[in-house]
Amino acid sequence: MTVRELIGRLDLDLKNNGCVEAAINGCYASDMLSDVLANGKEGNIWITRQTHPNVVAVAAIKGLSGIIVTGGKQIEAETLEKAEAECIPVISTSLQTYDMVGMVYNLLLKNECR
Amino acid sequence: MSSKGKKEGMDPDAGSGQDVYFPLNGGDFSDAGAGSKSLRSELAALGVPAWIIRRAAICAFEAEINVIIHAVAGSLHYLIEGETLTITVTDMGPGIEDIGLAMKEGYTTAPDWAKEYGWGSGMGLPNIKKNAGTLSIDSVPGEGTTIEIIINLAPPLNARQE
Numbered sequence: 662m663t664v665r666e667l668i669g670r671l672d673l674d675l676k677n678n679g680c681v682e683a684a685i686n687g688c689y690a691s692d693m694l695s696d697v698l699a700n701g702k703e704g705n706i707w708i709t710r711q712t713h714p715n716v717v718a719v720a721a722i723k724g725l726s727g728i729i730v731t732g733g734k735q736i737e738a739e740t741l742e743k744a745e746a747e748c749i750p751v752i753s754t755s756l757q758t759y760d761m762v763g764m765v766y767n768l769l770l771k772n773e774c775r
Numbered sequence: 776m777s778s779k780g781k782k783e784g785m786d787p788d789a790g791s792g793q794d795v796y797f798p799l800n801g802g803d804f805s806d807a808g809a810g811s812k813s814l815r816s817e818l819a820a821l822g823v824p825a826w827i828i829r830r831a832a833i834c835a836f837e838a839e840i841n842v843i844i845h846a847v848a849g850s851l852h853y854l855i856e857g858e859t860l861t862i863t864v865t866d867m868g869p870g871i872e873d874i875g876l877a878m879k880e881g882y883t884t885a886p887d888w889a890k891e892y893g894w895g896s897g898m899g900l901p902n903i904k905k906n907a908g909t910l911s912i913d914s915v916p917g918e919g920t921t922i923e924i925i926i927n928l929a930p931p932l933n934a935r936q937e
Contacts, residue, residue: 695898711893718808722832
């Protein structure tokens with residue numbers, strides 16, 4: 662499943678011109694950045710409430726396929742710009758993390774791409 | 776440094792003596808990652824395999840963040856000599872009282888403001904140790920800390936670890 666397909670299936674809000682054709686091979690959910698640096702995997706989509714520009718560096722270093730910000734949090738313009746420069750899609754949802762994780766989990770499970 | 780066996784990707788003649796320096800300001804996350812970003816592009820241009828770039832970038836980024844959280848000021852410096860990358864991060868910070876404790880995953884002295892940014896989980900130095908070839912820490916309480924990270928950019932093909 663690509664990021665574009667995920668956005669369409671879950672009716673999410675893409676906030677920048679990231680690379681939405683990137684393939685998603687799984688998901689990691691965490692608000693602690695060192696945890697993502699340690700345990701996120703290349704190609705994972707990352708679900709978090711963190712919105713400041715450091716999340717872009719984390720996603721770029723780990724080769725994550727995108728960032729989903731939960732709880733409808735306002736995302737800093739600098740974060741969106743830096744992510745676009747790294748070709749990382751930043752996506753917003755009004756859902757809280759638990760609900761978002763459940764939906765992404767089910768979707769990826771059905772597509773047998775975990 | 777091992778020079779035996781087949782090497783993945785990297786041009787063995789590349790990367791001689793590239794020497795790059797980045798200042799870091801305590802409390803200012805806005806420039807965090809400038810050093811690790813530069814390092815990522817340098818290593819990619821040299822044809823270093825992606826998994827090694829990732830390890831190097833994690834070390835550099837975590838070290839930058841440590842300076843920003845704990846110190847007044849500091850710097851990140853990296854040097855690529857042949858197949859060896861040396862990252863040196865020096866700060867004018869409080870120093871580390873007990874290095875053994877600081878290496879323990881989950882132990883942190885980070886303030887609340889850093890935790891609000893998603894840092895301060897006590898995983899920084901353990902992440903560096905896990906991804907570095909060698910890590911040395913030289914710290915004087917009340918004066919500052921210098922850490923040196925050495926990474927082999929062209930390990931044998933069977934050395935890959937994620």
